[in-house]
Amino acid sequence: MDLKPEYITGAAVILAFACGTPSTADTWLISIDNSTISVAEAGYAWVDLSPEQREYFIQGSDHVNDFTLSLARKDMIIMEIHRLDYLRRSDIAALGNARIRMEASLQVRDSIFADAERSVTAEDIEFFKDHMGRTVWYTSSPGSSFEEICGPSHLPELPRELAVHLDSMNCGEELPLSDGTPIRFDSVVVTDPELVAENLEDSDRVTDLAVQRFSSVRGKADLDRVADSLLLSIDPNVNAESVNHLILHYSGLEELVPGDSVAVSNMGIMTAMDIVQTIEYQSDFFPVKPSDTGWLEWFVDTTLLNEALRQYYEDTYPEEYTELLTERDDWMLGIASDKLFEDEVYSFISVTPELLQNEFDNLAEIPTIPQTRSIQCVNVTSDDVEAYETALALGIGIDPIISRCDFWTFLSEEDPPSNITRPLLREEIPGNRGDEVFAMQPEDTLSWSSLSPLYESYMYMAFRLVKVYPPHEATYEELETDLYQIVMARLMAERTGVWLKEMGEKYSLAVNEDILSTLPSDPSSWTTCE
Amino acid sequence: MRFILVTLVLACVVFASNATTDASFNIGIRTETGGEGFLDELDYFDMEALGSSVYCVGVGFDGTNFWVTDAADVGAVGPNTVWVISGDAAHTVVTSFLQFETSSWGLRDLCCDGTYMFGSQDNTVDIYDIATYTHEGYYTCSAVSPNRAQAWDGTYFYTGSFSETIYQVTWDGVIGSTASYTTWSSSILNGGTYGAAWDAYNDCLWVSTASGDFTLYQLDNAGTLITSHLYSIETAGGCTMGSYSGSADEQLWVLEQGSPDGVRCFETGPLALEQSSWGGIKTLF
Numbered sequence: 001m002d003l004k005p006e007y008i009t010g011a012a013v014i015l016a017f018a019c020g021t022p023s024t025a026d027t028w029l030i031s032i033d034n035s036t037i038s039v040a041e042a043g044y045a046w047v048d049l050s051p052e053q054r055e056y057f058i059q060g061s062d063h064v065n066d067f068t069l070s071l072a073r074k075d076m077i078i079m080e081i082h083r084l085d086y087l088r089r090s091d092i093a094a095l096g097n098a099r100i101r102m103e104a105s106l107q108v109r110d111s112i113f114a115d116a117e118r119s120v121t122a123e124d125i126e127f128f129k130d131h132m133g134r135t136v137w138y139t140s141s142p143g144s145s146f147e148e149i150c151g152p153s154h155l156p157e158l159p160r161e162l163a164v165h166l167d168s169m170n171c172g173e174e175l176p177l178s179d180g181t182p183i184r185f186d187s188v189v190v191t192d193p194e195l196v197a198e199n200l201e202d203s204d205r206v207t208d209l210a211v212q213r214f215s216s217v218r219g220k221a222d223l224d225r226v227a228d229s230l231l232l233s234i235d236p237n238v239n240a241e242s243v244n245h246l247i248l249h250y251s252g253l254e255e256l257v258p259g260d261s262v263a264v265s266n267m268g269i270m271t272a273m274d275i276v277q278t279i280e281y282q283s284d285f286f287p288v289k290p291s292d293t294g295w296l297e298w299f300v301d302t303t304l305l306n307e308a309l310r311q312y313y314e315d316t317y318p319e320e321y322t323e324l325l326t327e328r329d330d331w332m333l334g335i336a337s338d339k340l341f342e343d344e345v346y347s348f349i350s351v352t353p354e355l356l357q358n359e360f361d362n363l364a365e366i367p368t369i370p371q372t373r374s375i376q377c378v379n380v381t382s383d384d385v386e387a388y389e390t391a392l393a394l395g396i397g398i399d400p401i402i403s404r405c406d407f408w409t410f411l412s413e414e415d416p417p418s419n420i421t422r423p424l425l426r427e428e429i430p431g432n433r434g435d436e437v438f439a440m441q442p443e444d445t446l447s448w449s450s451l452s453p454l455y456e457s458y459m460y461m462a463f464r465l466v467k468v469y470p471p472h473e474a475t476y477e478e479l480e481t482d483l484y485q486i487v488m489a490r491l492m493a494e495r496t497g498v499w500l501k502e503m504g505e506k507y508s509l510a511v512n513e514d515i516l517s518t519l520p521s522d523p524s525s526w527t528t529c530e
Numbered sequence: 531m532r533f534i535l536v537t538l539v540l541a542c543v544v545f546a547s548n549a550t551t552d553a554s555f556n557i558g559i560r561t562e563t564g565g566e567g568f569l570d571e572l573d574y575f576d577m578e579a580l581g582s583s584v585y586c587v588g589v590g591f592d593g594t595n596f597w598v599t600d601a602a603d604v605g606a607v608g609p610n611t612v613w614v615i616s617g618d619a620a621h622t623v624v625t626s627f628l629q630f631e632t633s634s635w636g637l638r639d640l641c642c643d644g645t646y647m648f649g650s651q652d653n654t655v656d657i658y659d660i661a662t663y664t665h666e667g668y669y670t671c672s673a674v675s676p677n678r679a680q681a682w683d684g685t686y687f688y689t690g691s692f693s694e695t696i697y698q699v700t701w702d703g704v705i706g707s708t709a710s711y712t713t714w715s716s717s718i719l720n721g722g723t724y725g726a727a728w729d730a731y732n733d734c735l736w737v738s739t740a741s742g743d744f745t746l747y748q749l750d751n752a753g754t755l756i757t758s759h760l761y762s763i764e765t766a767g768g769c770t771m772g773s774y775s776g777s778a779d780e781q782l783w784v785l786e787q788g789s790p791d792g793v794r795c796f797e798t799g800p801l802a803l804e805q806s807s808w809g810g811i812k813t814l815f
Contacts, residue, residue: 152710216684334815
């Protein structure tokens with residue numbers, strides 16, 4: 001007997017049972033403003049999620065419902081973003097520009113280093129092996145205003161013409177390169193030839209080393225060359241006064257002038273707003289310090305270079321650049337949704353002192369703050385250890401030593417920081433000395449402690465007690481920050497609900513709950529429901 | 531068929547489970563006017579929980595796994611060890627092996643050139659094969675002793691030790707040879723140089739310090755101080771660039787000489803799109 005037809009029928013029945021009716025995949029699941037999302041389309045949206053995104057829903061109590069509703073609302077919010085033309089808002093557009101600038105410049109860098117690796121030939125590797133172990137010092141354009149003292153450099157890793165040139169010279173000799181640049185060969189260190197020969201016996205290792213070294217050195221040189229050429233062609237001029245205005249802005253001393261011209265080049269004007277938004281973009285993944293002159297000048301220069309590299313990528317790789325733009329546009333929707341959320345939720349919320357006081361008054365139980373202690377801490381260098389311990393043992397002469405020590409100020413809560421810490425819990429006392437500090441008599445505020453090493457034998461710490469704060473019922477002031485978080489979270493949830501309800505009505509958002517209740521729990525299978 | 535208009539009730543159901551707990555109080559954009567960005571911590575693993583002693587000092591990344599140096603000998607609690615910890619989110623112990631002929635604090639910071647891991651306890655830099663964990667030899671560098679901080683930029687090594695000076699080291703690749711060096715920077719203001727990591731993405735050198743002042747230094751590609759940053763590590767050991775599970779790009783990992791010793795990951799490169807706020811809806815963007 002052939003069992004195959006029964007098997008297929010059985011499987012079909014199971015599939016139909018699992019997926020509701022045979023036409024389930026094409027049935028609408030979500031309806032928004034006269035358009036619909038089918039069960040299958042929702043299934044594909046699930047499949048396209050990253051594992052982390054899927055996990056977010058799976059760990060909830062009702063992931064099918066949560067996912068469906070979130071998908072519906074996401075589409076609704078995208079419609080609202082387009083309706084309000086958020087993508088053209090100057091701040092959002094500037095963020096988009098910052099992103100494409102960074103992504104394109106990274107692509108250029110990657111391409112250059114990949115090309116450099118591909119450029120390494122068998123002849124290069126032989127040259128490396130032949131000259132391995134020779135480290136040189138040389139001077140370019142000696143005696144001129146362009147003089148540059150170079151080295152130590154591993155000879156085979158230098159540009160080939162220069163390497164061959166130096167290899168043909170004697171120390172102290174000066175000869176021009178083919179472009180006329182005079183080179184003086186200053187000195188050389190040659191590794192023991194027997195040692196080199198021993199290393200060369202492991203041919204694979206040396207080959208890998210050569211490829212890696214050539215890739216790196218050529219990649220850097222090519223990148224520098226491209227960057228120099230691009231910067232020369234765009235001829236950027238940074239307006240130091242505008243940079244200074246920005247620093248003052250970030251220091252809280254001046255209002256931002258968004259249209260202030262920070263840099264002018266052949267690519268156009270880079271305004272203060274452009275820089276501010278680029279900093280904002282980068283602050284998501286990089287520590288920024290815009291009130292620091294050194295940091296901001298470095299950042300402006302880097303931004304100009306990245307803009308030049310972006311232009312280069314657009315001109316050189318137009319198709320790939322278009323792909324980057326598509327990715328950037330998706331990203332901007334996310335940014336725009338955040339801005340929309342700020343405008344529609346945050347701007348409606350006001351956490352007043354009255355609300356916080358009311359929250360405090362209605363706490364079921366006032367928490368207890370455990371005992372805390374403030375201390376003074378100093379770093380004692382290894383040079384002072386003996387004198388310190390002697391002074392401690394004799395009970396005299398410790399103050400002159402303390403006076404040349406650095407106090408720890410970063411645990412102060414004062415502005416500017418003092419050399420007394422804020423009240424610290426036992427576990428917050430530095431150097432694992434919480435038990436010691438908490439064992440001290442409260443009135444013993446003059447004695448300096450013994451030393452304990454901070455690390456290795458380089459630096460030691462010592463402390464003395466300043467004040468004991470006994471355990472007590474928390475005051476309103478001590479809980480204010482926590483209360484703020486609680487009230488803020490509640491108000492946000494309430495306002496978000498109201499906003500989404502209003503949006504749902506505006507866009508006639510509907511979910512086909514009848515079909516939703518019949519769908520399998522794995523949305524991946526929604527794509528194939530027949 | 532029943533058509534359900536989405537109501538406030540449903541909204542509250544979803545937000546009760548998602549948004550109220552996941553909503554960030556600072557939506558995605560972290561820089562406020564007048565504010566400074568802080569190094570965001572992405573990940574952490576506790577070395578002592580993984581079996582190390584309390585004397586971990588350095589960290590390197592071999593492209594897949596982290597290597598952590600453990601100076602158990604200094605506390606007479608065991609031999610000096612290198613712990614190999616998986617680079618994935620689980621951070622489990624892959625293996626551990628004894629440091630080659632080290633004593634006291636042994637190897638400090640580590641760096642990797644793609645083939646070997648480098649670390650030092652004196653004026654030589656030991657070389658370990660990252661595939662076999664075997665000691666392949668050393669090169670000599672008399673810039674400092676030990677060559678405590680270790681970084682590599684593809685061409686040069688960088689080292690320094692408890693001072694403001696960072697040296698650039700030229701090694702010819704010959705195992706057993708003597709490297710040449712120059713003073714590259716004198717910008718580490720707290721003089722507590724312990725670790726270094728070359729950040730190719732940002733074209734800069736990060737320098738971690740053990741001066742107990744929560745400060746990390748950032749030098750440009752010429753050794754000039756860009757700035758210093760405050761972060762959550764009071765006393766650092768070594769540092770390295772290494773991959774983070776949320777990103778293809780490398781982030782900064784710093785060994786914390788703390789209680790317990792551990793390795794913290796700080797965001798210094800772009801991550802995948804951030805899904806930081808307002809629950810399920812943002813998760814889909």
